[in-house]
Amino acid sequence: MTDHTLAMFVLPEELAIDTGVARKVVAAFIRGQLRQAGFERAVLGLSGGIDSGLVAYLVAEAIGAERLLCVLMPYRTSSPASRADAEEVVRRLGCASELVDISPMVDGYFGADGVAGAGGPEALEAPALRRGNLMARIRMAVLYDRSVTWRGLVVGTGNKTESLIGYTTLFGDSACAFNPIGDLYKSQVRQLAVAIGVPEAIIRKAPSADLWPGQTDESEAGFSYPELDRLLFWRIDKRRSIDEVVAKGFDRAMVERVDRMVAGAEFKRQVPPIAKLGPRTAGVDYLYPRRRPGSARS
Amino acid sequence: MTDHTLAMFVLPEELAIDTGVARKVVAAFIRGQLRQAGFERAVLGLSGGIDSGLVAYLVAEAIGAERLLCVLMPYRTSSPASRADAEEVVRRLGCASELVDISPMVDGYFGADGVAGAGGPEALEAPALRRGNLMARIRMAVLYDRSVTWRGLVVGTGNKTESLIGYTTLFGDSACAFNPIGDLYKSQVRQLAVAIGVPEAIIRKAPSADLWPGQTDESEAGFSYPELDRLLFWRIDKRRSIDEVVAKGFDRAMVERVDRMVAGAEFKRQVPPIAKLGPRTAGVDYLYPRRRPGSARS
Amino acid sequence: MQPLRIALAQLAPRLGDLEANLARHGALLGEARAGGAGLVVFPELGLTGYLLQDLAAEVSMRLDDPRLASLAAETAVLSAVVSFVEESADHRLFIAAALLEDGELRHVHRKVHLPTYGLFDERRFFAPGDMLRAVPSRLGVGVGLAVCEDFWHLSTPQLLALDGAQILVNVSSSPGRDLAATNEVGLGTAASWRTLMRTYAQLTTSFVVFCNRVGVDESFSFWGGSEVIGPTGALVAGAPLFEEGLFYADVDLADVRRERITLPLLRDERPELVAREWRRLIAERAGLAADATAEAGAVDGFDVAADVQRAGGGRG
Amino acid sequence: MQPLRIALAQLAPRLGDLEANLARHGALLGEARAGGAGLVVFPELGLTGYLLQDLAAEVSMRLDDPRLASLAAETAVLSAVVSFVEESADHRLFIAAALLEDGELRHVHRKVHLPTYGLFDERRFFAPGDMLRAVPSRLGVGVGLAVCEDFWHLSTPQLLALDGAQILVNVSSSPGRDLAATNEVGLGTAASWRTLMRTYAQLTTSFVVFCNRVGVDESFSFWGGSEVIGPTGALVAGAPLFEEGLFYADVDLADVRRERITLPLLRDERPELVAREWRRLIAERAGLAADATAEAGAVDGFDVAADVQRAGGGRG
Numbered sequence A, B: 001m002t003d004h005t006l007a008m009f010v011l012p013e014e015l016a017i018d019t020g021v022a023r024k025v026v027a028a029f030i031r032g033q034l035r036q037a038g039f040e041r042a043v044l045g046l047s048g049g050i051d052s053g054l055v056a057y058l059v060a061e062a063i064g065a066e067r068l069l070c071v072l073m074p075y076r077t078s079s080p081a082s083r084a085d086a087e088e089v090v091r092r093l094g095c096a097s098e099l100v101d102i103s104p105m106v107d108g109y110f111g112a113d114g115v116a117g118a119g120g121p122e123a124l125e126a127p128a129l130r131r132g133n134l135m136a137r138i139r140m141a142v143l144y145d146r147s148v149t150w151r152g153l154v155v156g157t158g159n160k161t162e163s164l165i166g167y168t169t170l171f172g173d174s175a176c177a178f179n180p181i182g183d184l185y186k187s188q189v190r191q192l193a194v195a196i197g198v199p200e201a202i203i204r205k206a207p208s209a210d211l212w213p214g215q216t217d218e219s220e221a222g223f224s225y226p227e228l229d230r231l232l233f234w235r236i237d238k239r240r241s242i243d244e245v246v247a248k249g250f251d252r253a254m255v256e257r258v259d260r261m262v263a264g265a266e267f268k269r270q271v272p273p274i275a276k277l278g279p280r281t282a283g284v285d286y287l288y289p290r291r292r293p294g295s296a297r298s
Numbered sequence C, D: 001m002q003p004l005r006i007a008l009a010q011l012a013p014r015l016g017d018l019e020a021n022l023a024r025h026g027a028l029l030g031e032a033r034a035g036g037a038g039l040v041v042f043p044e045l046g047l048t049g050y051l052l053q054d055l056a057a058e059v060s061m062r063l064d065d066p067r068l069a070s071l072a073a074e075t076a077v078l079s080a081v082v083s084f085v086e087e088s089a090d091h092r093l094f095i096a097a098a099l100l101e102d103g104e105l106r107h108v109h110r111k112v113h114l115p116t117y118g119l120f121d122e123r124r125f126f127a128p129g130d131m132l133r134a135v136p137s138r139l140g141v142g143v144g145l146a147v148c149e150d151f152w153h154l155s156t157p158q159l160l161a162l163d164g165a166q167i168l169v170n171v172s173s174s175p176g177r178d179l180a181a182t183n184e185v186g187l188g189t190a191a192s193w194r195t196l197m198r199t200y201a202q203l204t205t206s207f208v209v210f211c212n213r214v215g216v217d218e219s220f221s222f223w224g225g226s227e228v229i230g231p232t233g234a235l236v237a238g239a240p241l242f243e244e245g246l247f248y249a250d251v252d253l254a255d256v257r258r259e260r261i262t263l264p265l266l267r268d269e270r271p272e273l274v275a276r277e278w279r280r281l282i283a284e285r286a287g288l289a290a291d292a293t294a295e296a297g298a299v300d301g302f303d304v305a306a307d308v309q310r311a312g313g314g315r316g
Helices: A019-037 A050-063 A078-095 A104-108 A120-126 A128-150 A160-163 A186-196 A200-204 A217-221 A225-237 A240-248 A252-264 B020-038 B051-064 B080-093 B103-109 B121-125 B128-150 B159-167 B186-196 B201-205 B217-221 B225-237 B240-245 B250-265 C017-035 C052-059 C066-073 C148-152 C155-162 C188-204 C254-262 C272-285 C298-302 C306-312 D018-034 D052-060 D068-071 D147-150 D154-162 D186-205 D256-260 D271-285 D298-303 D306-312
Strands: A002-006 A010-012 A041-045 A070-072 A096-100 A150-155 B003-005 B011-012 B041-045 B070-073 B096-101 B152-154 C003-010 C040-041 C079-087 C095-100 C105-112 C134-136 C141-149 C165-172 C207-212 C214-217 C220-223 C228-229 C235-238 C245-252 D003-010 D039-041 D079-087 D093-101 D104-110 D134-136 D142-146 D164-174 D207-212 D212-215 D222-225 D227-229 D235-238 D245-252
Touching: A010 A186, A010 A225, A010 C254, A019 A041, A019 A150, A019 A186, A019 D222, A041 A050, A041 A128, A041 C017, A050 A070, A050 A078, A050 A186, A050 C017, A070 A078, A070 A128, A078 A200, A104 A120, A104 B103, A104 B128, A120 D052, A128 A150, A128 B096, A128 B103, A128 B128, A150 D235, A160 A186, A160 A225, A160 A252, A186 A200, A186 A225, A186 B217, A217 A225, A225 A240, A225 A252, A225 C272, A240 A252, B011 B186, B020 B041, B020 B051, B020 B152, B020 B186, B020 B250, B020 C214, B020 C220, B041 B051, B041 B128, B051 B070, B051 B186, B070 B080, B070 B128, B080 B201, B103 B121, B103 B128, B128 B152, B128 C165, B128 D256, B159 B225, B159 B250, B186 B201, B186 B225, B186 B240, B217 C245, B225 B240, B225 B250, B225 C214, B240 B250, C003 C017, C003 C207, C003 C228, C017 C040, C017 C079, C017 C245, C040 C207, C052 C079, C052 D142, C066 C095, C079 C141, C095 C141, C105 C141, C105 D104, C134 C188, C141 C148, C141 C155, C148 C155, C148 C165, C148 C188, C155 C165, C155 C188, C165 C188, C188 C207, C188 C228, C235 C245, C245 C254, D003 D018, D003 D207, D003 D227, D018 D068, D018 D079, D018 D245, D039 D164, D039 D207, D039 D227, D052 D079, D079 D142, D079 D164, D093 D142, D104 D142, D142 D147, D142 D154, D147 D154, D147 D164, D147 D186, D154 D186, D164 D186, D186 D207, D235 D245, D245 D256
Parallel strands: A041 A070, A041 A150, A070 A096, B041 B070, B041 B152, B070 B096, C003 C040, C040 C079, C141 C165, C165 C207, D003 D039, D039 D079, D142 D164, D164 D207
Antiparallel strands: A002 A010, B003 B011, C003 C245, C079 C095, C095 C105, C134 C141, C207 C228, C214 C220, C228 C235, D003 D245, D079 D093, D093 D104, D134 D142, D207 D227, D212 D222, D227 D235
16 A cells, blocks of 8 residues: 655545546536525635635635635634634635624533523533534524525535544534535545645644644544545445455554444434334435425525 | 314314324334434423424333423523423423523524624524524524433424425424424324323414414414315325315415425435535445444443 | 144344344244244344345345354254345345244245335345245145235235245235324234235135234334234234234144135136236237237227237237 | 437436426427437436436326427437436336437337446336337437446347447436546546447447436536447547537448448357357246356356256256
8 A cells, every 4th residue: 555645645545536527526516506406605614624615615616706605603712723724715715704703602501701601500511522512503503594694505514534433513513505525535625625725724734623722633533534534435435344454454443443433423424213104204205306396495 | 075173173084193003103213213322311392382292292101201301492582381381291291301591692693682792783683584593503502412411312393294394494493313203294293192191282272483472383374284284195195296186175376385395395304415426425325224233322 | 633833023123233133033933932833933134124225235144154054053843934134146135034944944035026115225235036936844834935025916925825835924024104094003004914914815725924023223113913814814813013022823724725625716726827928918018019908098908808909919 | 431420418407397308408409400410319317307216207208298299399300319207008117218210209218227226226216128129210220229227237238239229329317426436537437437338339349329417416416428439449529527518429320331341249149149048047046947157166167068067967
């Protein structure tokens, strides 16, 4: 196995994509989704990270920056550097942007400065993960409200790696009208980001959910993205068994841990099950495309 | 066509179900969903309306009231009568309950008393629908936080009628881990609610999203639930064409309007599409049950 | 009097958990033997669960799998029907039902009719079987195995009975639905199944043994209601809806002979005529013969004799 | 010199919008005629869109549908291949491709191979066709119609060519995927298709006309890349990936004769041998003959002559 190393990051050879084809497919997908829904504009939450940065560039390429609204939604402890990175994307693209400080909403629930919020005194002590999940859901709620005022669809910014291992908040950051990069591993997101011209600082920095200062995805998960992406690619896309990927050089304990993460996150990738009771049930035996004649906003 | 009229509401004959079988199926479904996910408890948002009231009774019947947490999440303008109805359900079932006033979170965004919130000055003038959607999403966020502290799965409370016509908030009230009544029309919800003993006051009152004082679903939609349920049943479950249901006596304008509502809400019943780029994509050609060995919380 | 106690193992398999289900099958075999059963029937995909999707390839077994041999080893002086995902040498996956007897795997039926409509998507994950055969059993009668949807095609019970089966065994994973249908069981699916099983028992003058699972996979709740029907079409014993357990039915196999003397429908079958008409239909569908049912003006096609029609040329 | 201009109508149908797609087909027929085309090929389900699911029954047409007749009426002195959902008299739904010529519906091919795996779920909504036939055309050569997956089975082009086709037409809705595959087009699907079309053209010494749609249905982006391949296996003309439009290819039909004299593969086909081996395979799969490939110890089965093997009894 040889790694295909670019200046800014490690791109495992087997994950390299034709970025020209990818941009064509994604642009057609974005235009198609909007047209079929009867919309001309799009809105997304811009965090300052590479995923939402790339999607902003892809949307701008597909429909023009003037039809894109980027919403920056920091909490009071969010990293100022992230915000600066997000602002740089907005400046370079020339798209519209809005800043919504979610602190009053979040503090309204968890409380602040020792004063309990709607969540009661217990919530004052809520750990970072609970806070992070609530923030992700609050951001979703804000984004969907902005989608009304901007008259645009909410574009998803989650990548394939985080979706597979479940490193997402259900009904939070994973919530959207459509997702142009959900089938790209983090390494492929980086490759495409370089190709389309996302600012280098954003590509170079360590990915983070920004739940606490200094947090990075990779230190938290205990493995690097190129390593994880390669494992997922061989296990899932290429249907290799556990023994086969171990024979390829992956650590068995890591393989088994990632397998459990993928299985444990299955429910996040599907609609909630409905008890089947009637003759015809949506998603079971009532099956229509998301958009059909009559389904576009008129 | 003869209507099967009970004391409390109109039950169209063709929609009548065997409530004994329904309770068995639903109880097994609830227990199965929890067991497969590795949970023993459940949590739901109790509004005081019939849908969430019925689900509370069904969950209590399936796993015991002591394993159920009902969360009441009023906004400061919510109807006090609804809250009293919800409290009566909690009292009769003897389950745990919590009250979370979502006003600080909602007002933190839309502002209040002429003082702008995080959403900016424009948001002060937001119409009831925007407010209602944000509230539904805030309630979802609260419920998912309570699901962590209660260590229980979030049970959905949406019915088939509202899901089909799209009278739901995406990632709001429709968000859940599983839904025991999503395949029951409103009329069938009423029938089952009578059978299981939901308080009569809740069954009798006019269904309302409580977006403004005096609002009712039926006055807003312009048709009654028994009428709408029958139409949906014949169009969807029984695959009758527009001409065929008109021949049955339905008004053509109503039929066409409901058809558009159903088509327009298709996206709310499905996961967001991901641009297909790789060899294997979740929900497209990577297809696993939601729960499998290794996927339960351990 | 040829008495036989049949045990219906109406269980709720764990989805995708082969080891747990194998253990449960073993335990129930022991329990049924202690209960005096001579035949134990488990439901469709009882060893794997039903809604497998891509898990199918992960729980599949070759017929020489030692786990199957271990299970078979628990059938000394006993007959059992178990169901699992079979992988063939060329890597096709089948929904299989196997007859285990006296420690051996005696016969494997691969589900022929894979429903792929409505709530079913079996063809997406499985290959269809190519054979319908009755098999002699240690019970002294022929046994015909079928899996669920196989019984929604009239030819299945007919062929199995003509091939020598006196007990038709259908193993199923039938999801409950259509609660609004007005009938005695309050469940549209169950009512349909009951109707057709009585019809098959009576028309093939055979025992029909139906074992349907219970429990929940995803949105589906399987309704159980396993039954044994006698060769007159009358119910011998039935298991409750939705309840897990081992349920017994005592039958007298001599009822088959009595009924076949009384109502000699199988004697009066016309295999040559039926096979000829199937060949005609196949040729017509392949465009190798004119359509004798005159698709456009169907009245003629249904009323006149076949040779007259063919002389007239049909639709051409 | 028998020149023919082929127009590849690489369009993006509107999902479920039959009226809009009919109008677009009509307009493109006119444009292609003005452009000098003698044959216009539209993609699979160009009249309806691909990912129909339960919409299939709502956009289906009987062959006597006046809307089809109107479309056919626009083919005076022109050949066109269009594709739609056909409903038969017994209410089966087929993915159909029709040859329209001189104002008439000349021939209908019902897709035989319905992919029902991975991202495809066609068998859930459609019935498979029962026929593979070449058809004479006003172009003076035989035409063989196939739909997408039909070409992922080697027998399809072979049978059509042996049946007299000199132009093999494949209409497709092939979704792009496998972007990570390393090849000249940057798309695994496209590379596979290009390989097999060149193989088929060369081995059947026929023209291969491939029209694949573009546009987006749900998650799928269809990649276009329509092509005309000559009977030597060399590309005549190709349309770009992902771009909508009418693309032309000029061919000399006399190339078929030249190539078939030069490389007489079709002359050297062995229909009797192949049919005999198919019959053997079918009998083996049905358990009516011993397996001559000796599944367990495959080495023997592949090396020894068939009659020796059969005498030895195979696996039994």
